[in-house]
Amino acid sequence: MTQRKLLIVAPDVFSILNSVVSFFESRGFDVVFLDDRNSQGFIRNVILRFLRSFYFALFSREIDSRIEKIADDFDKIVIINGEGYDIHHLLEILKKGEQVSFYTWDSVNNKKYLKHFFEVLGDKMHFIGTFDKIDSEKFNICYKPLFSAKIDKPASSTRYQYSFIGTMHSERLKFIYDFLRDGKQDSTQVYVALYCKNIATYLFHMMMNLGYLRAYVSLVKIGFLPLSDFEKIMSASEIVLDYSHPKQAGLTHRCVTALRNGKKVLTNNPNLANSKTVDLNGREYFLITPTETEKAEFSIENWASKF
Structure with a gap:
C-alpha cells in the first residue's frame, strides 16, 4: 500500500508544529514541511509584518521558486497562517494536492491579510x-480552538501558586508588573519568564517598555524555555497567568495547555465559560476553572478531525 503524503505549510513555532507532524505521522502520513515564514531573519520578518506589499515585491520570485520545487502529488495539504505568502502563492500551493485545508491561530484584527484569504480561499478549500x-462568526468559517497534549510527567506537588511563561508582546509586561505589584501573593510562590526570540527583538521591546525598565531587565530573557521545563513549571502551578494579544479573541496555546491539564487560568480573555471576574489594580481579568468538556475539546485529535 502506498504511503499517503501530507504537506504542512506552517510557522515553525515552539512545540506546536512538532505535535502536528507527529500526529499525522502516527496516522500513516509521510509529512513534508514548508516554513510559513520563508526566513527567520529579523529584518526580513519586520518588513513582512509592516510592509507586506514591499516584501512580496522584493521576494516573490524567490518564493515562487521554492513552491515550484514542491512535488504536486500530495493527498492532503494543511496551511497554517500562511503569513509568508500572498494569495497567488497560496493558489499555486493548492495545485500541489487533492484535499487542502487552511487554519489560522491569528485574527483579522491583528493580521489584515487574513480577510482577503478568507474571501478568496473560502470556496476552494476542503x-x-x-x-x-469573532472572526468565525463574522466570516462564517469554522471556529476551532488550538490544541494541546497532556503533560507526560506532571509534577507530584504544587510549587507555585501562579506562573507565567510566554513571548514578549503588546502589554504583557504591564500585566505581569501589575500582578506582582498587587501584593496579594507571596512573590516566592510566583514564577515569571518572558522571552524574546533574539537580541534585536529584545532591544525593540525594551525601547517600547522604558517605563518598566527595571521589571524588563529582571523578567525578560532571550531565547526560549525548553518544552520539558515549560511543562514541569506549569504542572507544578496552581494557577496559570495568561495575557492574550488585545487584537485577538482566540485562546492562547498556554491557556489551552493549562486547561487541558486541569489548571485554573487567570486571563484578560473573556471568551471562555466558567469564568469569575477578578479586579487587578483597576483592570478586569477572568479566573477560569477547567471542565471535563474543555479537556476533551482541546485535544489534537479534535483539532485535526476536520483536516
Whole structure:
C-alpha cells in the first residue's frame, strides 16, 4: 500500500508544529514541511509584518521558486497562517494536492491579510478554520480552538501558586508588573519568564517598555524555555497567568495547555465559560476553572478531525 503524503505549510513555532507532524505521522502520513515564514531573519520578518506589499515585491520570485520545487502529488495539504505568502502563492500551493485545508491561530484584527484569504480561499478549500471566535462568526468559517497534549510527567506537588511563561508582546509586561505589584501573593510562590526570540527583538521591546525598565531587565530573557521545563513549571502551578494579544479573541496555546491539564487560568480573555471576574489594580481579568468538556475539546485529535 502506498504511503499517503501530507504537506504542512506552517510557522515553525515552539512545540506546536512538532505535535502536528507527529500526529499525522502516527496516522500513516509521510509529512513534508514548508516554513510559513520563508526566513527567520529579523529584518526580513519586520518588513513582512509592516510592509507586506514591499516584501512580496522584493521576494516573490524567490518564493515562487521554492513552491515550484514542491512535488504536486500530495493527498492532503494543511496551511497554517500562511503569513509568508500572498494569495497567488497560496493558489499555486493548492495545485500541489487533492484535499487542502487552511487554519489560522491569528485574527483579522491583528493580521489584515487574513480577510482577503478568507474571501478568496473560502470556496476552494476542503476546510477553513480559525481560533478566533469573532472572526468565525463574522466570516462564517469554522471556529476551532488550538490544541494541546497532556503533560507526560506532571509534577507530584504544587510549587507555585501562579506562573507565567510566554513571548514578549503588546502589554504583557504591564500585566505581569501589575500582578506582582498587587501584593496579594507571596512573590516566592510566583514564577515569571518572558522571552524574546533574539537580541534585536529584545532591544525593540525594551525601547517600547522604558517605563518598566527595571521589571524588563529582571523578567525578560532571550531565547526560549525548553518544552520539558515549560511543562514541569506549569504542572507544578496552581494557577496559570495568561495575557492574550488585545487584537485577538482566540485562546492562547498556554491557556489551552493549562486547561487541558486541569489548571485554573487567570486571563484578560473573556471568551471562555466558567469564568469569575477578578479586579487587578483597576483592570478586569477572568479566573477560569477547567471542565471535563474543555479537556476533551482541546485535544489534537479534535483539532485535526476536520483536516
